[in-house]
Amino acid sequence: MINPATGETVADMALAQPGDVDAAVASARAALRDWAGATPAERSAVLAKLAKLADEATDVLIAEEVSQTGKPVRLAREFDVPGSVDNIDFFAGAARHLEGKASAEYSGDHTSSIRREAVGVVATITPWNYPLQMAVWKVLPALAAGCSVVIKPAELTPLTTLTLARLATEAGLPDGVFNVVTGAGGDVGAALAGHPGVDMVTFTGSTAVGRRVMLAAAEHGHRTQLELGGKAPFVVFDDADLDAAIQGAVAGALINTGQDCTAATRAIVARDLYDDFVAGVGEVFSKVAVGDPHDPETDLGPLITAAHRNKVAGMVERAPGEGGRVVTGGVAIDGPGSFYRPTLIADVAESSEVYREEIFGPVLVARSFTDDDDAIRQANDTQYGLAASAWTRDVYRAQRASREIHAGCVWINDHIPIISEMPHGGFGASGFGKDMSQYSLEEYLSIKHVMSDITGAADKDWHRTVFTKR
Numbered sequence: 001m002i003n004p005a006t007g008e009t010v011a012d013m014a015l016a017q018p019g020d021v022d023a024a025v026a027s028a029r030a031a032l033r034d035w036a037g038a039t040p041a042e043r044s045a046v047l048a049k050l051a052k053l054a055d056e057a058t059d060v061l062i063a064e065e066v067s068q069t070g071k072p073v074r075l076a077r078e079f080d081v082p083g084s085v086d087n088i089d090f091f092a093g094a095a096r097h098l099e100g101k102a103s104a105e106y107s108g109d110h111t112s113s114i115r116r117e118a119v120g121v122v123a124t125i126t127p128w129n130y131p132l133q134m135a136v137w138k139v140l141p142a143l144a145a146g147c148s149v150v151i152k153p154a155e156l157t158p159l160t161t162l163t164l165a166r167l168a169t170e171a172g173l174p175d176g177v178f179n180v181v182t183g184a185g186g187d188v189g190a191a192l193a194g195h196p197g198v199d200m201v202t203f204t205g206s207t208a209v210g211r212r213v214m215l216a217a218a219e220h221g222h223r224t225q226l227e228l229g230g231k232a233p234f235v236v237f238d239d240a241d242l243d244a245a246i247q248g249a250v251a252g253a254l255i256n257t258g259q260d261c262t263a264a265t266r267a268i269v270a271r272d273l274y275d276d277f278v279a280g281v282g283e284v285f286s287k288v289a290v291g292d293p294h295d296p297e298t299d300l301g302p303l304i305t306a307a308h309r310n311k312v313a314g315m316v317e318r319a320p321g322e323g324g325r326v327v328t329g330g331v332a333i334d335g336p337g338s339f340y341r342p343t344l345i346a347d348v349a350e351s352s353e354v355y356r357e358e359i360f361g362p363v364l365v366a367r368s369f370t371d372d373d374d375a376i377r378q379a380n381d382t383q384y385g386l387a388a389s390a391w392t393r394d395v396y397r398a399q400r401a402s403r404e405i406h407a408g409c410v411w412i413n414d415h416i417p418i419i420s421e422m423p424h425g426g427f428g429a430s431g432f433g434k435d436m437s438q439y440s441l442e443e444y445l446s447i448k449h450v451m452s453d454i455t456g457a458a459d460k461d462w463h464r465t466v467f468t469k470r
């Protein structure tokens with residue numbers, strides 16, 4: 001594993017082979033019965049202990065997360081790690097809350113009741129951008145529901161997932177419930193996604209790979225949950241607080257060096273505010289401190305790999321050919337590490353690559369709109385539907401934007417914050433199903449209807465619909 005800021009080796013990691021996936025799935029299957037049969041309170045106690053141990057291991061988790069991803073240490077300390085600990089804690093509590101319809105005599109002749117049962121063995125595949133949070137978002141609701149898990153973290157960033165599994169064992173999670181296979185997506189990931197021995201496949205990553213994973217799971221009819229790419233619109237109406245919108249755009253676009261599926265990527269700004277917005281964002285972008293992610297003064301770390309930086313740079317270089325105007329940035333920084341300056345591209349065409357495709361780097365593109373209908377139309381002019389924001393002081397505009405923008409999350413006068421109690425998940429090419437919140441727990445539970453006769457009669461009324469003579 002390579003530190004993307006320095007090019008130095010962080011750790012050597014064994015690469016699993018597809019045969020190891022068989023062993024991990026068998027281990028998860030063997031452990032399932034007892035874990036699914038534990039009481040909610042027993043599961044909750046283990047997860048609460050895990051939250052405590054993860055909190056105590058904060059410094060280790062931060063160090064691993066920064067060195068494997070290159071994310072600024074401030075972000076890891078104030079967002080990734082405390083957010084993950086809180087999420088673990090949330091699912092420790094959620095494990096004890098199974099919801100359903102009340103048992104009742106709906107037919108008059110039977111008592112109907114609902115059981116919530118663990119789906120079974122869950123295969124999980126996660127990306128490199130928020131390795132710890134993505135592992136927690138997938139594994140914790142599964143464990144809370146009583147499932148056992150086999151997770152394959154991204155080959156580039158397995159460290160914090162392995163630490164999480166080690167802490168779970170220390171917290172008392174029985175052997176075999178939480179299995180990690182390190183390795184590459186093309187072989188180990190594919191073997192896991194298409195494994196006949198699992199019951200469900202959950203995935204976070206790109207839309208293209210997510211669809212491949214879904215196809216592999218469909219081969220066996222397995223339940224899937226997909227959190228995929230995004231291209232979030234950031235809509236600034238003409239009554240918005242311009243300063244707040246400028247600051248929000250900078251933070252929303254540059255978080256995690258823009259390698260964030262919900263990042264603000266398409267600024268769609270009222271014509272009257274457009275020039276000032278572009279000038280304001282351009283000015284703050286040019287002052288952002290790019291450098292050593294271990295330094296608490298650093299705002300922006302490197303991109304994950306040189307190959308990824310080349311992809312981002314290539315998209316920016318092609319933008320002027322499609323009408324875009326690079327206001328600031330568009331420059332790779334020399335030296336070790338895959339650094340790239342914050343980049344603002346104005347006046348982009350709706351058909352242009354940088355407007356339509358996920359860039360996944362510190363790049364914001366901007367366009368103006370004429371009226372509210374045009375703003376909503378542009379916001380929705382995308383295959384993605386993960387997140388969006390609307391900036392306005394008019395309550396009716398805010399309500400309309402939250403109603404009409406097609407995305408799994410719409411922020412009003414902010415962009416990015418998430419919270420354990422509320423769901424995260426997309427529409428359209430951004431996937432389906434939810435991470436975080438009680439909704440996510442439900443992804444990992446099957447609903448069973450138990451219908452018990454209460455008449456004791458051998459000759460039941462409804463039999464006459466089938467036969468009359470005996």
Ligand code: NAP
Nearest residue numbers: 126127128154155184185189190205206209227228229261
């Ligand atoms: P990716 O290339 O799709 O990889 C995601 C995971 O899938 C990695 O573990 C990867 O393994 C594995 N993989 C690759 N090919 C596979 C295959 N054929 N079968 C099974 N697994 C396979 O995504 P990424 O580049 O890591 O992450 C960036 C993407 O994730 C962006 O599109 C971003 O928007 C999305 N994302 C979405 C959310 C969300 O909540 N919606 C959150 C975070 C990120 P290796 O990398 O080890 O080869």
